[in-house]
Amino acid sequence: xxxxxxxxxxxxxxxxxxxxxxxVKKDLITMFMAIEVMLNASNLALxxxxxxxxxxDGQVIVFFIITVAAAExxxxxxxxxxxxxxxxxxxxxxxxLMKG
Amino acid sequence: xxxxxxxxxxxxxxSTFILAIFGRSLSKKYVSFQACFAVFISFIISLISxxxxxxxxxxxxLIKNLFSWIKVGSFEANFSLQLDRLSILMALVxxxxxxxxxxxxxxxxxxxxxxxxxxxxxxxxxxxxxILVMASNLILxxxxxxxxxxxxxxxIGFWFEKHSAANAGKKAFIVNRIGDAGFLLGIFFIILxxxxxxxxxxxxxxxxxxxxxxxxxxxxxxxxxxxTGKSAQIPLYIWLPDAMEGPTPVSALIHAATMVTxxxxxxxxxxxxxxxxQTAALVVGLVGALTAVFAATMALTQNDIKRVLxxxxxxxxGYMFMGCxxxxxxxxxxxLYTHAFFKSLLFLAAGSVMHSLSGELDMRKMGGLKxxxxxxxxxxxxxxxxxxxxxxxxxxFSKDAILTSAFGKGHYLIWSLGILGAVLTxxxxxxxxxxxxxxxxxxxxxxxxxxxxxxxxxxAPLIILAIFSVISxxxxxxxxxxxxxxxxxxxxEPVIQIPHEIHLGLKMEWILILISVVVALTGIYIAFxxxxxxxxxxxxLVAKFPKVYTLISNKYYxxxxxxxxxxxxxxxxxxxxxxNFDLSVIDATVNKTGSTTNSIGKALSxxxxxxxxxxxxxxxxxxxxxxxxxxx
Amino acid sequence: xxxxxxxxxxxxxxxxxxxxIISKNQAYNALLLVLSFASLGGIFGLLDAPFIAVxxxxxxxxxxxxLFIFVIMMINLKEPLPPxxxxxxxxxxxxxxxxxxxxxxxxxxxxxxxxxxxxxxxLSSPTELGRLLxxxxxxxxEITSILIxxxxxxxxxxxxxKGK
Numbered sequence: 001x002x003x004x005x006x007x008x009x010x011x012x013x014x015x016x017x018x019x020x021x022x023x024v025k026k027d028l029i030t031m032f033m034a035i036e037v038m039l040n041a042s043n044l045a046l047x048x049x050x051x052x053x054x055x056x057d058g059q060v061i062v063f064f065i066i067t068v069a070a071a072e073x074x075x076x077x078x079x080x081x082x083x084x085x086x087x088x089x090x091x092x093x094x095x096x097l098m099k100g
Numbered sequence: 101x102x103x104x105x106x107x108x109x110x111x112x113x114x115s116t117f118i119l120a121i122f123g124r125s126l127s128k129k130y131v132s133f134q135a136c137f138a139v140f141i142s143f144i145i146s147l148i149s150x151x152x153x154x155x156x157x158x159x160x161x162l163i164k165n166l167f168s169w170i171k172v173g174s175f176e177a178n179f180s181l182q183l184d185r186l187s188i189l190m191a192l193v194x195x196x197x198x199x200x201x202x203x204x205x206x207x208x209x210x211x212x213x214x215x216x217x218x219x220x221x222x223x224x225x226x227x228x229x230x231i232l233v234m235a236s237n238l239i240l241x242x243x244x245x246x247x248x249x250x251x252x253x254x255x256i257g258f259w260f261e262k263h264s265a266a267n268a269g270k271k272a273f274i275v276n277r278i279g280d281a282g283f284l285l286g287i288f289f290i291i292l293x294x295x296x297x298x299x300x301x302x303x304x305x306x307x308x309x310x311x312x313x314x315x316x317x318x319x320x321x322x323x324x325x326x327x328t329g330k331s332a333q334i335p336l337y338i339w340l341p342d343a344m345e346g347p348t349p350v351s352a353l354i355h356a357a358t359m360v361t362x363x364x365x366x367x368x369x370x371x372x373x374x375x376x377x378q379t380a381a382l383v384v385g386l387v388g389a390l391t392a393v394f395a396a397t398m399a400l401t402q403n404d405i406k407r408v409l410x411x412x413x414x415x416x417x418g419y420m421f422m423g424c425x426x427x428x429x430x431x432x433x434x435x436l437y438t439h440a441f442f443k444s445l446l447f448l449a450a451g452s453v454m455h456s457l458s459g460e461l462d463m464r465k466m467g468g469l470k471x472x473x474x475x476x477x478x479x480x481x482x483x484x485x486x487x488x489x490x491x492x493x494x495x496x497f498s499k500d501a502i503l504t505s506a507f508g509k510g511h512y513l514i515w516s517l518g519i520l521g522a523v524l525t526x527x528x529x530x531x532x533x534x535x536x537x538x539x540x541x542x543x544x545x546x547x548x549x550x551x552x553x554x555x556x557x558x559x560a561p562l563i564i565l566a567i568f569s570v571i572s573x574x575x576x577x578x579x580x581x582x583x584x585x586x587x588x589x590x591x592x593e594p595v596i597q598i599p600h601e602i603h604l605g606l607k608m609e610w611i612l613i614l615i616s617v618v619v620a621l622t623g624i625y626i627a628f629x630x631x632x633x634x635x636x637x638x639x640x641l642v643a644k645f646p647k648v649y650t651l652i653s654n655k656y657y658x659x660x661x662x663x664x665x666x667x668x669x670x671x672x673x674x675x676x677x678x679x680n681f682d683l684s685v686i687d688a689t690v691n692k693t694g695s696t697t698n699s700i701g702k703a704l705s706x707x708x709x710x711x712x713x714x715x716x717x718x719x720x721x722x723x724x725x726x727x728x729x730x731x732x
Numbered sequence: 733x734x735x736x737x738x739x740x741x742x743x744x745x746x747x748x749x750x751x752x753i754i755s756k757n758q759a760y761n762a763l764l765l766v767l768s769f770a771s772l773g774g775i776f777g778l779l780d781a782p783f784i785a786v787x788x789x790x791x792x793x794x795x796x797x798x799l800f801i802f803v804i805m806m807i808n809l810k811e812p813l814p815p816x817x818x819x820x821x822x823x824x825x826x827x828x829x830x831x832x833x834x835x836x837x838x839x840x841x842x843x844x845x846x847x848x849x850x851x852x853x854x855l856s857s858p859t860e861l862g863r864l865l866x867x868x869x870x871x872x873x874e875i876t877s878i879l880i881x882x883x884x885x886x887x888x889x890x891x892x893x894k895g896k
Contacts, residue, residue: 002734002735002738002778005840006738007775007779008836008840009836009837009840010742010745010746010775012832012833012836012837012840013746013833013836014745014746014749015832016829016830016832016833016836017746017749017750017753018749019720019825019829019832020753020825020826020829021749021752021753022713022716023713023716023717023720023821023822023825023826023829024753024822025753027758027809029758029761029800029803029804029807030752030758030761032800033752033761033762033765033800034752036765036792036796037749037752037765037768040768040769040772040792043772043784043788044772044775044776047776047779047781047784048779050779050781051779051780051781056860056861056864057864057868059781059783059784059861060861060864060865060868060869062781062784063784063787063861063865064869064872064873064876066787066788066791066792067791067876067879067880068876068879069792069796070791070792070795070796070880071879071880071882071883071884072883073796073799073800074799074883074884074887075883075886075887075890077799077800077803077887078886078887078890078891079890080803080807081803081806081807081890081891082890082891084807092711092712092713093711093713095710095711095712096709096710096711097710098708098710099708099709099710713821714821717821717824717825720825720828721824721828723832724828724831724832724835727832727835728831728835731835731838731839732838
């Protein structure tokens with residue numbers, strides 16, 4: 001009843017919002033959250049397509065994506081903690097050791 | 101017996117390769133053996149082919165195509181060798197005299213530290229020369245032509261650490277190259293007009309008379325320019341005296357017997373060409389005659405024993421070209437053949453003298469060597485008598501053949517120049533003999549301690565060459581002694597046309613012979629009175645005509661003139677180009693490219709800010725573009 | 733009915749993300765994100781994927797966000813961060829984001845009218861999902877488990893105190 005395109009559009013909007021968040025924010029944690037938003041946008045798109053093609057493959061993939069996102073979040077947050085411990089900052093501009 | 105003639109160049113080149121690759125690990129004794137043996141086998145094969153050719157009685161050349169080399173459209177030039185009377189004659193001379201000189205070198209170069217390198221080059225030279233004389237087309241002959249030029253450079257500059265030797269090698273090669281430019285142009289014109297470079301094809305075209313006489317003259321003169329370079333005639337003779345910096349056996353082989361005669365061989369091979377153009381033949385004859393006299397005058401004042409012989413060589417080759425120029429190609433070849441024997445004998449004997457005096461070559465520091473060198477002196481003397489044209493030795497027969505032909509064809513100017521040259525030849529040759537072997541001893545005391553006759557390995561070739569200097573003339577007995585006794589001429593007849601028979605009458609011929617003999621003896625007598633009877637006469641003459649003496653002893657300043665006119669402008673021009681173009685343009689371009697790359701790199705490094713947001717931005721840009729492409 | 737639900741959930745979802753952009757407090761950002769995930773779970777439900785919806789809420793909103801909040805607590809920034817220098821990259825990214833949005837519009841412009849929703853309820857049951865998981869996607873399943881272990885070990889190693 002609801003055209004699929006709405007869901008896909010929502011997914012696109014969510015993705016773009018995630019991107020904007022990533023570039024606008026100046027603290028690492030929120031930037032990391034924006035990454036999760038982007039992942040979710042793609043999850044939404046996958047589930048919509050799975051509904052469209054009447055197969056469950058899309059949902060299985062989403063299952064995996066969620067799992068991987070969890071793992072990645074764990075490790076990423078650990079790294080952020082370490083950075084904070086070492087440099088007492090979570091502003092990404094201060095992390096420019098790779099310059100040049 | 102003639103089927104294997106194409107193997108003649110094979111053994112020297114095989115020897116060259118073996119010596120070049122393995123030479124360092126071979127013993128001196130083996131090197132000497134292999135080098136001499138290779139040339140000896142070539143000589144034997146040449147001999148067998150020669151006998152086979154005599155018996156077969158065939159007149160056309162036997163051509164063996166070894167492999168196809170150049171094939172462009174309808175033009176072909178293959179690596180093909182030909183066996184005919186002219187080429188086998190040259191092959192015999194090259195391998196025969198070459199073998200004797202190889203043996204001599206074993207003794208002469210015994211203490212040299214680059215022994216193996218010497219024989220490598222020497223064998224390579226024999227190979228190149230054989231290719232030159234046995235080629236059946238002009239381009240392969242040119243390959244041999246360049247090859248002998250290269251070997252000449254390598255051997256003249258053999259002791260390359262000596263500046264003068266290195267420069268002499270360079271000079272020889274460069275002057276040769278200038279002549280070769282003319283030669284190449286001649287070849288190109290032939291390709292244009294004949295379509296092929298095979299000698300048979302060229303002769304056929306000339307016979308058919310399809311080429312304009314202007315074209316024929318042009319080609320003949322262009323080819324002759326190459327010959328003046330290779331055979332040291334005016335104006336490109338300047339390299340030969342300097343070439344005496346090389347070892348003496350090299351001077352004997354290359355600059356007396358073989359390489360310098362390549363020009364004469366070429367002219368004789370192309371005899372139909374020169375006969376078809378009066379102008380070209382005249383040019384050849386005149387240049388030869390003038391060179392003969394010009395060089396002989398310069399030989400009068402030289403104090404270096406080898407330089408005298410060098411100028412003598414230039415002069416004698418002038419005689420050979422004289423013969424070819426007047427149409428008597430067989431007379432020119434005859435002189436080439438006898439000259440190979442006595443000139444190489446003279447050079448080798450001079451080397452023996454130098455060897456016994458531990459390297460001295462200034463005649464003013466010699467004298468009275470007659471009693472110390474019992475083998476060298478007689479052989480040297482025989483060579484001198486032969487070249488002077490004293491009757492019953494080979495030089496007499498060949499020189500007489502040339503002069504008689506010149507007179508008989510009406511070229512009186514050329515004949516008189518030849519007679520003048522004969523006087524001078526006899527004079528300077530015996531000046532050399534008297535200064536070196538007779539008179540008071542002016543030898544440096546240190547050298548005198550080691551004064552000794554040369555070893556057998558050096559004197560044996562001298563003896564053999566002396567024998568040949570005497571007997572080799574008897575194959576060309578002139579008509580006065582009987583018809584058809586000139587075996588040489590009849591041998592070469594199938595190859596060399598003898599267009600006009602000379603009918604001079606027996607009396608005239610005898611008179612001419614008498615004049616040559618008188619002239620020769622006069623020269624010897626004048627030398628005798630100048631240097632034995634009254635040694636003060638030369639000094640008085642010099643005092644009376646100081647300017648003339650200075651002019652001649654400085655070789656008419658020709659080298660200086662060439663330097664000023666050609667060499668220095670080229671050198672200065674190159675320096676100019678180097679500074680203004682090479683340094684500032686080419687080097688600048690290369691450096692600029694490097695520094696530009698550097699700056700681009702530096703500029704691009706600003707992209708790496710180290711901030712993740714910027715890197716993510718790059719991803720994002722890429723993603724947007726990619727999606728855009730997919731959607732559109 | 734579903735339209736109403738859909739629009740409600742959409743508003744919550746997008747609104748919370750926009751709020752996340754505006755707010756400068758990290759704790760607020762985290763909570764807003766939780767709201768967003770929850771509404772997304774609802775949308776999954778609308779798409780006939782109940783299992784995924786529940787998994788989303790449990791894992792994403794439950795586990796991952798809890799992790800986030802722990803870290804925010806540990807970092808415990810007292811003062812708000814000073815305003816960032818507005819660099820040109822900011823504007824470029826803004827423009828590009830709008831471009832991307834336009835691209836998505838373009839991609840979907842032909843499909844707005846068509847009702848592509850398949851009629852007929854077909855609830856995807858966990859049984860079906862499980863079957864698929866253990867046959868076709870067995871290999872990724874096992875590897876993912878290894879992945880989880882690896883990240884677990886990695887995270888622990890990273891924050892371990894030096895010298896025990």
